Each structure stands twice: as structure tokens, then as C-alpha cells.
Amino acid sequence: MPKPPPFPTMPPPPAESHPVDVAQALTEALYAAIDRNVQSARIIADAAAVPVGPTPREVVWALNKTKLYRYRPTQPVDPAQKKRVPLLLVYALINKPYIFDLRPGSSFIEYMVNEGFDVFLLDWGTPGLEDKNITFDDYATEYLPRAVRKMLKVAEADEFSMLGYCIGAALAVLYAALYPQAPLRNLMLLTAPLDFSRTDGSLFSTWLDQRFFDVDRMVNSLDNIPPEIIEFGAKLLKPVENFIGSYTTLYWDFADDPESVANWQAMHKWIHDGVPVSGAAFRQWVKDYIRANELIKSEHFVKGQRADLANIQANFLNVVAKYDHIVPPHQSTTIMDQVGSQDKTLDIIPAGHVGLMGGRNARYKLWPKLAAWLAERSA
Amino acid sequence: MSDKTQDQPQFDPLAVWKEWQTASLNAWAKTMSETVASEDFAQSMGQSLTNYLETSAPVREQVEKAMEQYLQQMNMPTRQEVVSIAERLTNLEMRIDDLDAKVDQVLEILKKITMNNE
Structure with a gap:
């Protein structure tokens, strides 16, 4: 185990300082620190109540806990700007999908609908005990195709685009590989965890290694995996930054800036607003996808059918976050050589896993790129 | 000073x-x-x-x-019994969704036939 670092020593006040000045400075600093503490505590306490998901929407389909939403623009859109091909957003099975729609002005969905896209979001919902046997494959084969069918009907379209984020990207890839006949015109992946052949830089692969982690015991004991465990694991990837650094950043840098505070609160709420993962889905994700690495090798079979990545013919955009510590870039990039698409692009963006979509710079770095790429292919 | x-x-x-x-x-x-x-x-x-x-x-x-x-x-009812009913409800939902898809297909065919006859 590495040795703990020596603590930096607190520098003393300048030697020539007058004692009265030092005392006064210390008193002022104490009051300022108390003010900051109170202010930060209030911001943290209020975070759970901040409104999220502001873009107007309606449920157009529901099955079990899964819902399909269709979004409406928040400002008039020029009919000439409207895109013919609807866009389906698929998020991961952990956390809630409102990372796509955090707050007014910081919402990817709001941005896209105002750019003229017909945006649909597939929300997997919160699994209950009765859903503990839903496998990872079930989400891609029992729920996703039904949602696609309904979306095409509602949008009166005969083709669609799909954007998968994180594990949602793995679901999107599985769907695209299993259903080559589906009218999928454009496939976009964000931070897709697909290739687990390398364990360097991927702590989850190490922690979930079968030498250390008994997934069967966990699933058999807990049925569904509670969100607290998932959240704890995600935070443990960078323990000091996540358990302490996030709050010191608020304390020192954000507390006086209302815009930063609002974004911090929305993000804080989202991080702590996880959902349980179906036990069977978690077990399959760990065994088939991480340990056996079946998806990237096109060796995964669902009901006797092979999920062959060469089946993916849709226009393909693969966005990778350069500083992603949850899904290291090497887990996402190797699919470029596997897909059968003629039109394929790899885009590496200097951002982290969550900041890529929900960070303050996302609207300048990522969203315009996605919109421009998709607009060219949605006429 | x-x-x-x-x-x-x-x-x-x-x-x-x-x-x-x-x-x-x-x-x-x-x-x-x-x-x-x-x-x-x-x-x-x-x-x-x-x-x-x-x-x-x-x-x-x-x-x-x-x-x-x-x-x-x-x-x-015990928790297991409630869970069992919920599972059956989900299965029923899936059957209804399948039926909905089939009705859509039939309507689509009827629409095409009608258009051809006109």
C-alpha cells in the first residue's frame, strides 16, 4: 500500500506583521469562514429540491417501469429547421436520465429540440423486486425494440437516430448489432464501455474481477443492486475528489456565483439520485460484458442470435471523453474497427465522463458537434 | 505603523x-x-x-x-405474492403491446388496400 503523503505545513504569518493586524485578519477570516460554511451548507441542503428536467414533454409509451417521452421546443422553431429523422436518447441503467435535461440553459434536450430535432427519451424507470430477473439483454431486446416501434409510429417516421450514453451506449450497440434490419440511420455513442480487454485505468474491471468479487452472492443476497452501492463504487474511483473535493470546490470557488451554484446543485442532485439495478442485469453485465468481454468480440449471443458488430451499418459517431476515469477511452475506441458502417467518426473531447454532457462547457464543446453531425444526416 | x-x-x-x-x-x-x-x-x-x-x-x-x-x-398477501402479481402484470403489458403492434400492422395493410382500390 502507498504511504500517506506528508501534510504540507501551514505557513506562519509574515514575521514583520504587527500582532494587532494579525489578530484582526484572523478575526475577519473566522467570520468569513463561518459565512462560507453557512452558505455552503444551505446550498447543499437545498440541492435535493432544485427543479430538474425543465423541457416540456409527454409520455407517448410505457411498459412496466419504462417510459418513452417526447419533448417539445421551448421556443418557436422555423419549420425549415425541423429534422425529419427522430432522435432516441438511451441512458444507462444506473442514475436517472435527466442528465440530458438538467436545467434551463443547461439542457441538451432543450438545445436539440430548439435546433429542430424531434427528441425522444427512453427512461428505464426504477426497477422493483418484481424486475430482478430482467437481464441486460432483455432491456435491448424486449424493451428497446418496442420503444423504437412506438417512436416511429408517433413521429410518423420510417428511420430514426439513436444516441446512447455510458451503459446506454452498450445497450444501443447491442440493439444495433442484433437488429440489422431496423431502420437505424444514425448511431451516436457517448463514453461507451464496450471493450474490457485492458484493465489499466479501469478500476471497475479490477474491483469486479472474479478473484475478488462474488457477483452471484451479491445478487442472490440483495436481489436488485441498491443505488447506494453503485454510487459508492463510482465515488470510490476518485475518493478524495468525490467525497471531499466536490464540496471544497463549492466552498472556495462556486458559492458566490449563482450560475455555478445552480449547476452544482443540479449535478449534486443527479449524482445522489440513483436507481437500483436489476440483479439479473447486473450479473450479466459483470459476467458477460466485463469479464468475458463478449460484446466487443462479437461473441455475445441473445436467444441464439449473435450480436455481430459488423451488422452495424448506420452512420456512426463515437464520442470519447479524454479524461474519463469511469470509462477510460480505450474501452470505447476499439469498436471503430469492428462496426460495418461506411460513415464512421471518432471524436475525442477533452472532458470527463459526466462533464462531457452535463458540464458548464458541454453546450460549447459537445452539443453543437452532435447537432451538426446529426443535422447533416437527418435531412 | x-x-x-x-x-x-x-x-x-x-x-x-x-x-x-x-x-x-x-x-x-x-x-x-x-x-x-x-x-x-x-x-x-x-x-x-x-x-x-x-x-x-x-x-x-x-x-x-x-x-x-x-x-x-x-x-x-406476502411480499413474494405481490411480486408474483406484478410480474404477471408486466407479462400482460407485453402481450398488450404485442397486440397493439399487430393492430398497427393490420391497419397499415388496410390503409394500403384502401389506397390501391381508390
Whole structure:
């Protein structure tokens, strides 16, 4: 185990300082620190109540806990700007999908609908005990195709685009590989965890290694995996930054800036607003996808059918976050050589896993790129 | 005194504290990142989880059994029975969704036939 670092020593006040000045400075600093503490505590306490998901929407389909939403623009859109091909957003099975729609002005969905896209979001919902046997494959084969069918009907379209984020990207890839006949015109992946052949830089692969982690015991004991465990694991990837650094950043840098505070609160709420993962889905994700690495090798079979990545013919955009510590870039990039698409692009963006979509710079770095790429292919 | 203090940089304890805290956190972040990346840590975490699940399982089973007996005596449905009904509801929802898809197909065919006849 590495040795703990020596603590930096607190520098003393300048030697020539007058004692009265030092005392006064210390008193002022104490009051300022108390003010900051109170202010930060209030911001943290209020975070759970901040409104999220502001873009107007309606449920157009529901099955079990899964819902399909269709979004409406928040400002008039020029009919000439409207895109013919609807866009389906698929998020991961952990956390809630409102990372796509955090707050007014910081919402990817709001941005896209105002750019003229017909945006649909597939929300997997919160699994209950009765859903503990839903496998990872079930989400891609029992729920996703039904949602696609309904979306095409509602949008009166005969083709669609799909954007998968994180594990949602793995679901999107599985769907695209299993259903080559589906009218999928454009496939976009964000931070897709697909290739687990390398364990360097991927702590989850190490922690979930079968030498250390008994997934069967966990699933058999807990049925569904509670969100607290998932959240704890995600935070443990960078323990000091996540358990302490996030709050010191608020304390020192954000507390006086209302815009930063609002974004911090929305993000804080989202991080702590996880959902349980179906036990069977978690077990399959760990065994088939991480340990056996079946998806990237096109060796995964669902009901006797092979999920062959060469089946993916849709226009393909693969966005990778350069500083992603949850899904290291090497887990996402190797699919470029596997897909059968003629039109394929790899885009590496200097951002982290969550900041890529929900960070303050996302609207300048990522969203315009996605919109421009998709607009060219949605006429 | 005032002339002298104007020449000196003002002593700001908060700035000193912030600098010290940032340096400390950076040092600890590096150390902790190395720690959690080690196989020793993975083994230790896995073992802790196994121990927790092993020790809590008998308690959980006893509570579930007692609750089930109580609910049966009170003529109330047990959790497992409610779960079973929920699973059947989901299956029914899927069947209805399949029927909805088939109705759509039939309507589509009828629409095409009508258009051809016109």
C-alpha cells in the first residue's frame, strides 16, 4: 500500500506583521469562514429540491417501469429547421436520465429540440423486486425494440437516430448489432464501455474481477443492486475528489456565483439520485460484458442470435471523453474497427465522463458537434 | 505603523488556508487513487462485502420468514405474492403491446388496400 503523503505545513504569518493586524485578519477570516460554511451548507441542503428536467414533454409509451417521452421546443422553431429523422436518447441503467435535461440553459434536450430535432427519451424507470430477473439483454431486446416501434409510429417516421450514453451506449450497440434490419440511420455513442480487454485505468474491471468479487452472492443476497452501492463504487474511483473535493470546490470557488451554484446543485442532485439495478442485469453485465468481454468480440449471443458488430451499418459517431476515469477511452475506441458502417467518426473531447454532457462547457464543446453531425444526416 | 503596513502584502489567513488545503487534498488524492487501484484494495473490498453478506444473510432470512408467517396469519398477501402479481402484470403489458403492434400492422395493410382500390 502507498504511504500517506506528508501534510504540507501551514505557513506562519509574515514575521514583520504587527500582532494587532494579525489578530484582526484572523478575526475577519473566522467570520468569513463561518459565512462560507453557512452558505455552503444551505446550498447543499437545498440541492435535493432544485427543479430538474425543465423541457416540456409527454409520455407517448410505457411498459412496466419504462417510459418513452417526447419533448417539445421551448421556443418557436422555423419549420425549415425541423429534422425529419427522430432522435432516441438511451441512458444507462444506473442514475436517472435527466442528465440530458438538467436545467434551463443547461439542457441538451432543450438545445436539440430548439435546433429542430424531434427528441425522444427512453427512461428505464426504477426497477422493483418484481424486475430482478430482467437481464441486460432483455432491456435491448424486449424493451428497446418496442420503444423504437412506438417512436416511429408517433413521429410518423420510417428511420430514426439513436444516441446512447455510458451503459446506454452498450445497450444501443447491442440493439444495433442484433437488429440489422431496423431502420437505424444514425448511431451516436457517448463514453461507451464496450471493450474490457485492458484493465489499466479501469478500476471497475479490477474491483469486479472474479478473484475478488462474488457477483452471484451479491445478487442472490440483495436481489436488485441498491443505488447506494453503485454510487459508492463510482465515488470510490476518485475518493478524495468525490467525497471531499466536490464540496471544497463549492466552498472556495462556486458559492458566490449563482450560475455555478445552480449547476452544482443540479449535478449534486443527479449524482445522489440513483436507481437500483436489476440483479439479473447486473450479473450479466459483470459476467458477460466485463469479464468475458463478449460484446466487443462479437461473441455475445441473445436467444441464439449473435450480436455481430459488423451488422452495424448506420452512420456512426463515437464520442470519447479524454479524461474519463469511469470509462477510460480505450474501452470505447476499439469498436471503430469492428462496426460495418461506411460513415464512421471518432471524436475525442477533452472532458470527463459526466462533464462531457452535463458540464458548464458541454453546450460549447459537445452539443453543437452532435447537432451538426446529426443535422447533416437527418435531412 | 500605517505606512509600514501599506507597503507589506496584506496577511490573508483564508488564502493561506485555501492554499494549504488544496496542497493537502492534491497529495491525498494521488495517494488514495493509487491505493484504490491496487489489487490489495480490490481483494480487501471484495472480502468485506462477502463478510457483510454472509453475516447479514441469516438475520435477513429470519426476518423474511417471520414476516411471511405473520402476514399469512393476518390473511394478508406476502411480499413474494405481490411480486408474483406484478410480474404477471408486466407479462400482460407485453402481450398488450404485442397486440397493439399487430393492430398497427393490420391497419397499415388496410390503409394500403384502401389506397390501391381508390
